Amino acid sequence: xxxxxxxxxxxxxxxxxxRRSVYGLAGAPEWPYLRAMLPDMSGCRVVDLGCxxxxxxxxxxxxGATSVLGIxxxxxxxxxxRAHTADVRITYRQADLDVVDxxxxxxxxxxxxxxxxxxxxxxxxxxxxxxAVVAGGSFVFSIEHPVYSAPSSPGFVxxxxxxxxxxxxxxxxxxxxxxxxxAPGVVKHHxxxxxxxxxxxxxxxxxxxxxxxxxxxxxxxxxxxxATDLDRPQFLLxxxxxTRTQRS
Amino acid sequence: xxxxxxxxxxxxxxxxxxRRSVYGLAGAPEWPYLRAMLPDMSGCRVVDLGCxxxxxxxxxxxxGATSVLGIxxxxxxxxxxRAHTADVRITYRQADLDVVDxxxxxxxxxxxxxxxxxxxxxxxxxxxxxxAVVAGGSFVFSIEHPVYSAPSSPGFVxxxxxxxxxxxxxxxxxxxxxxxxxAPGVVKHHxxxxxxxxxxxxxxxxxxxxxxxxxxxxxxxxxxxxATDLDRPQFLLxxxxxTRTQRS
Numbered sequence: 200x201x202x203x204x205x206x207x208x209x210x211x212x213x214x215x216x217x218r219r220s221v222y223g224l225a226g227a228p229e230w231p232y233l234r235a236m237l238p239d240m241s242g243c244r245v246v247d248l249g250c251x252x253x254x255x256x257x258x259x260x261x262x263g264a265t266s267v268l269g270i271x272x273x274x275x276x277x278x279x280x281r282a283h284t285a286d287v288r289i290t291y292r293q294a295d296l297d298v299v300d301x302x303x304x305x306x307x308x309x310x311x312x313x314x315x316x317x318x319x320x321x322x323x324x325x326x327x328x329x330x331a332v333v334a335g336g337s338f339v340f341s342i343e344h345p346v347y348s349a350p351s352s353p354g355f356v357x358x359x360x361x362x363x364x365x366x367x368x369x370x371x372x373x374x375x376x377x378x379x380x381x382a383p384g385v386v387k388h389h390x391x392x393x394x395x396x397x398x399x400x401x402x403x404x405x406x407x408x409x410x411x412x413x414x415x416x417x418x419x420x421x422x423x424x425x426a427t428d429l430d431r432p433q434f435l436l437x438x439x440x441x442t443r444t445q446r447s
Numbered sequence: 448x449x450x451x452x453x454x455x456x457x458x459x460x461x462x463x464x465x466r467r468s469v470y471g472l473a474g475a476p477e478w479p480y481l482r483a484m485l486p487d488m489s490g491c492r493v494v495d496l497g498c499x500x501x502x503x504x505x506x507x508x509x510x511g512a513t514s515v516l517g518i519x520x521x522x523x524x525x526x527x528x529r530a531h532t533a534d535v536r537i538t539y540r541q542a543d544l545d546v547v548d549x550x551x552x553x554x555x556x557x558x559x560x561x562x563x564x565x566x567x568x569x570x571x572x573x574x575x576x577x578x579a580v581v582a583g584g585s586f587v588f589s590i591e592h593p594v595y596s597a598p599s600s601p602g603f604v605x606x607x608x609x610x611x612x613x614x615x616x617x618x619x620x621x622x623x624x625x626x627x628x629x630a631p632g633v634v635k636h637h638x639x640x641x642x643x644x645x646x647x648x649x650x651x652x653x654x655x656x657x658x659x660x661x662x663x664x665x666x667x668x669x670x671x672x673x674a675t676d677l678d679r680p681q682f683l684l685x686x687x688x689x690t691r692t693q694r695s
């Protein structure tokens with residue numbers, strides 16, 4: 200079971216104030232890179248796994264998807280997502296991605312933004328998505344970069360000379376990490392890049408795109424504190440295509 | 448041009464004492480994972496890029512390769528490699544991988560162990576390998592993991608509480624890194640995983656295997672100081688297959 204931290208009042212209030220919550224896709228600096236990994240959405244059946252406020256689901260419908268299924272664990276997020284659209288092509292459904300079932304061979308595009316690091320059982324999830332996506336279909340997702348999620352004490356460290364570093368440890372020690380991000384006691388599950396790519400391949404996907412997001416010079420000029428993202432990547436973006444066979 | 452540090456007397460003497468120099472493939476803990484990425488070598492034409500003392504070249508011939516071309520920048524390493532074999536299937540050649548030419552469509556297997564981080568021009572090299580490997584052929588290589596090569600001050604840090612971390616910085620800032628590994632002034636070129644995988648794909652390869660090496664419990668029991676490799680991966684191992692088309 201994934202932790203339902205988004206329905207925590209303190210977390211929800213803080214999350215609602217993030218740039219990506221206020222401005223949607225335009226407020227997410229990694230979005231242009233994810234969009235470039237997506238196929239032409241015209242005529243596609245789309246599943247948005249961890250849809251949150253529904254920004255991507257609405258975008259997908261706007262650019263031609265014939266149906267969009269948005270799934271999230273948080274009732275509060277789904278309430279707001281439903282309030283933002285009357286588009287009959289979009290359906291929202293409450294479910295825990297750790298145990299969700301999806302219909303087989305039913306989507307041309309699966310998408311997931313910054314949700315998979317909340318899951319306790321990644322192989323099960325990847326296998327579920329692998330069965331749900333048609334041959335030749337796409338799975339595009341973002342996660343917190345494993346270098347970002349690994350440390351036992353995440354947070355930049357400044358030494359006596361003023362030099363700033365990211366205190367990496369435990370990279371190869373997979374498992375839950377509890378942090379106080381937006382609210383106390385947020386549980387995320389750290390995994391190596393190796394594990395993400397292995398699970399993806401075993402679920403029948405072939406890697407097409409791999410991008411460790413970094414801010415551009417223009418973005419650093421506009422948001423100087425983003426410069427620290429050059430020291431350690433915050434997001435990992437992956438695009439894959441479904442091949443015909445799943446590996447056992 | 449890659450730096451020819453292996454012909455430096457101090458470096459060469461120190462390198463010659465490493466476990467992997469004394470025991471060959473059996474002394475390289477990442478070797479079993481690389482071997483698992485390789486195809487059946489029977490009947491294959493093989494190129495060993497940065498062959499060093501020739502341990503892999505000799506192994507490839509032993510397991511059935513019909514020809515092996517070992518290439519290295521270091522005359523000292525090639526002298527020792529040549530002294531270790533009289534196998535007519537093996538040819539050694541001195542060349543800088545940054546400017547090397549290889550015959551087109553001439554190898555079923557390209558292999559490179561811990562050499563690519565010395566190269567100044569990775570795209571040129573990848574493109575050269577992409578042309579040299581036949582369709583359906585394999586390229587298997589290891590590099591220092593980018594998390595290992597990134598820091599401006601590489602080396603574990605112990606804080607006041609005794610907690611040990613790897614001081615990651617500059618991950619997204621690609622370029623040369625000068626360290627005092629085995630001898631002063633060793634120049635390696637740091638690149639992100641994104642760049643390695645992008646160059647590989649543009650050269651016509653499809654990712655098949657991706658492994659961030661980590662020591663097993665048995666290895667840590669035998670070599671307790673390897674436990675720090677769980678904190679940050681030291682090696683990245685990649686296996687790819689040549690698809691028919693190169694991306695421009």
